[in-house]
Amino acid sequence: MSLQLEIVTPHGKVYDETVESVVMPTTSGEVGIMTGHIPLLTEIQPGDIAVTKEGGVDHLAVSKGFAQCIGDKVSILAENAISEDDIDVNEVEAAMLRAQSALKNAKEMSEEEINMLETTVQYASIQQLLKKKK
Amino acid sequence: MPSTKEIRGRIKSVKNTRQITKAMELVAASKMKKAQQNASSGQAYAALLAEVLANVSGRIDGIEHSFFEEREVKTRGILVVSTDRGLCGALNSNLFREILKIQGDAKYVTIGRKAVQFVSRNKLDLLAEFSVPDEVPYLQVKQIVEFMIEKYEAGEIDTIEILYPRFVNTLIQEASFGKLLPISNLDDMINSLRGKDAEPYRENIDDRKIKFEPDPATILSSLLPLFVNREAHQALLNARASEHSARMVAMKSAKDNATTLLDGLTLQFNKARQAAITQEILEIAAATSSNG
Numbered sequence: 462m463s464l465q466l467e468i469v470t471p472h473g474k475v476y477d478e479t480v481e482s483v484v485m486p487t488t489s490g491e492v493g494i495m496t497g498h499i500p501l502l503t504e505i506q507p508g509d510i511a512v513t514k515e516g517g518v519d520h521l522a523v524s525k526g527f528a529q530c531i532g533d534k535v536s537i538l539a540e541n542a543i544s545e546d547d548i549d550v551n552e553v554e555a556a557m558l559r560a561q562s563a564l565k566n567a568k569e570m571s572e573e574e575i576n577m578l579e580t581t582v583q584y585a586s587i588q589q590l591l592k593k594k595k
Numbered sequence: 596m597p598s599t600k601e602i603r604g605r606i607k608s609v610k611n612t613r614q615i616t617k618a619m620e621l622v623a624a625s626k627m628k629k630a631q632q633n634a635s636s637g638q639a640y641a642a643l644l645a646e647v648l649a650n651v652s653g654r655i656d657g658i659e660h661s662f663f664e665e666r667e668v669k670t671r672g673i674l675v676v677s678t679d680r681g682l683c684g685a686l687n688s689n690l691f692r693e694i695l696k697i698q699g700d701a702k703y704v705t706i707g708r709k710a711v712q713f714v715s716r717n718k719l720d721l722l723a724e725f726s727v728p729d730e731v732p733y734l735q736v737k738q739i740v741e742f743m744i745e746k747y748e749a750g751e752i753d754t755i756e757i758l759y760p761r762f763v764n765t766l767i768q769e770a771s772f773g774k775l776l777p778i779s780n781l782d783d784m785i786n787s788l789r790g791k792d793a794e795p796y797r798e799n800i801d802d803r804k805i806k807f808e809p810d811p812a813t814i815l816s817s818l819l820p821l822f823v824n825r826e827a828h829q830a831l832l833n834a835r836a837s838e839h840s841a842r843m844v845a846m847k848s849a850k851d852n853a854t855t856l857l858d859g860l861t862l863q864f865n866k867a868r869q870a871a872i873t874q875e876i877l878e879i880a881a882a883t884s885s886n887g
Contacts, residue, residue, distance in 0.1 A: 469643045471733075471825070473636040489809045502651060503808035504817065527818060529647045531805070536643055573734055 464496055466512060468521065468537040475542045476521065480514040483535055485528055494530050501530040505539060507583040509591050520545040522591050524584040541584055548588045557585035599871065602864040609860060613853035619682070620846035626729070627765070627839035633731070634762060634829075634836040641829040645785045648822050651805065651815075652778060661748060662778050662819045671701040672722075672743055672752030674827070676759035676834040677710035679726065683842040686760050687713075689770040693758060694719070702752050704743055706831070722746065731835055736828040740775075744823065747776055755823070757830050760837035766844060768837035773830050775823050 466483055468476040482495045486508030494501075505526045512519040526539030560581040567575055652663060675694065677687050687709045694703075694713070702720045705711045711724045725739050746752050755776040760768040807814045 467643070469640045471637050471640045471828075474639045487808055492808070500650075500803050500805040501808065502647070502805055502814055502818075504814060527647065527814075527821075529650065531650055536647060538640065538643055538647065573737070577734070 463533070464494065465534045466537070467535070468510070468523070468539065468542050470526075470539050470542050472541075476512075476519075476544065478512075478514065480512050482513045484511040484513075485523075485537065486510070487528065492528075494535055496533050498530050500532075501528075503528050505537065507580065507587050509587060510537070510542075520591055520594075522548065522584065522588045524580050524587075540580065543588065545591055548592050550589065550592055553585045553588045553592075557582055557589075560585070597863075597867070599864060599867045602860060602867060606857065606860045606864060609853055609857050613850055613857065616846050616849040616853060620843055620850055623839050623843035623846055627836070627843050630729075630832070630836040630839045631762070631765075634832040637829050637832055641825055642785055644822055644825055648778065648818070649785060651818070660815055660819060662776055662823070665777050665779060666753055668753045669700060670752050671697070671699070671754045671756060672704070672746060673697075673701050674704045674739070674743060674755065674757045675706065675710040675714070676757065676831055677705065677707035677713075678838045679708045681709065682845060683838055684845040686768060686838060686841040689768075690758060690760060693770045693772070702746075704739065706739070722752075727831065729835065731828065731831050733824070733828050736831055737824045740824050740827045741820075744776070744820070757827060759830050759834040760841070762833050762836040762840065765840045768841055773826070775826055778819070778822070 463479045463481060464483065466476060466478060466480045467474065482493060484491055484493045486506050487503045488506050489503070492501075492503065505523060505528050507524045508522075510521040510523055512521065521542055521544050523537070523539040524541040526537060526542075528535065528537045530536075560578045564575065564578050564582070570578075673694075675690060677690060681687070690710070691713050695717075700720075702722050703710075703714050704722045705714055705724045706727050708726070711721070714721045723742060725735075727735055727739075740755075743752070743755050747755055754774065757773045757775060758770065759773070761771040762768055
């Protein structure tokens with residue numbers, strides 16, 4: 462028995478594989494999904510997705526989005542997602558600093574811009590954490 | 596027959612034109628590549644989002660949201676996506692032909708200068724005009740869509756539709772309507788987003804009731820606007836890919852036409868030059884023979 466997992470962002474498909482189980486961070490806590498899970502639609506918050514498949518565990522960093530599980534198919538729609546191996550620590554740090562310095566002028570920005578920058582910072586720190594864990 | 600001087604003048608001007616169109620072709624070609632890439636990378640996301648929503652909308656009993664509610668359509672709300680600049684073949688006029696076909700009441704929101712000009716020239720009901728830069732920033736699209744949603748909820752318009760040149764391939768762009776609100780049958784949209792190579796979409800077999808975490812209202816209130824915004828954004832990216840493709844093709848054929856014209860003119864010029872030389876020799880020969 463296996464699950465089909467796909468992770469898609471506006472920049473393209475990040476992950477599309479057959480897996481055994483997946484654990485993802487949702488707004489109401491971590492949710493683990495294995496085959497036969499009831500249909501579920503939930504909101505994802507920035508965090509770390511752990512995918513167990515034959516031959517090991519994959520980790521991915523995601524920013525906010527939605528996850529849907531129907532049948533034996535899990536679809537994750539995220540603003541951003543990156544697999545652990547592709548994380549470039551230097552680039553992440555630069556992106557984080559850029560966003561943080563931009564946030565200093567927060568007064569002149571609209572709420573949406575601030576939200577977006579905050580998500581960027583969160584996403585960056587998750588990538589850093591994930592990288593450090595290893 | 597025009598003199599060599601006149602022909603030389605024309606050759607010069609045609610050469611200039613060819614140079615300009617060639618430069619424009621190159622610029623459009625590089626922009627096209629980028630725009631096509633942007634459009635195709637966003638496609639998977641938009642398709643999956645529509646699919647998620649299709650699954651949800653089939654399974655919510657007793658959940659009401661104004662986005663699902665089908666009311667009598669008195670006034671259609673149409674977002675027209677045109678270009679800011681011309682020289683892109685029949686792209687905009689194809690869109691405008693669709694507008695002229697519309698019967699009944701409709702209100703328009705436009706993107707791009709060409710659409711504003713058209714809508715005001717035809718004295719149609721213009722709600723607002725926007726201009727979106729070439730990279731199509733998501734936040735800006737969101738503002739436009741939110742403006743339309745506001746009008747929708749206020750009852751000023753009863754649908755939100757988007758009219759844009761859909762990118763088929765570099766040579767073909769079709770003026771097409773995409774319906775954003777109310778959310779009804781999503782199958783067509785999903786299939787068109789997936790492209791013709793992928794297997795057609797079918798309703799999922801799992802018919803157990805769907806569970807929402809934390810609860811349906813919270814999820815739907817953030818998922819539905821996201822859906823409308825993202826689909827509009829994707830349509831805009833698609834329209835940009837169409838624009839640059841159409842412009843590149845138009846400029847390429849302009850350049851080719853200039854080259855053909857130039858060949859003809861060069862031939863004419865050479866003939867005229869030859870004729871002048873022959874004439875001169877004849878005159879000299881005639882003069883010498885009459886003297887001798």
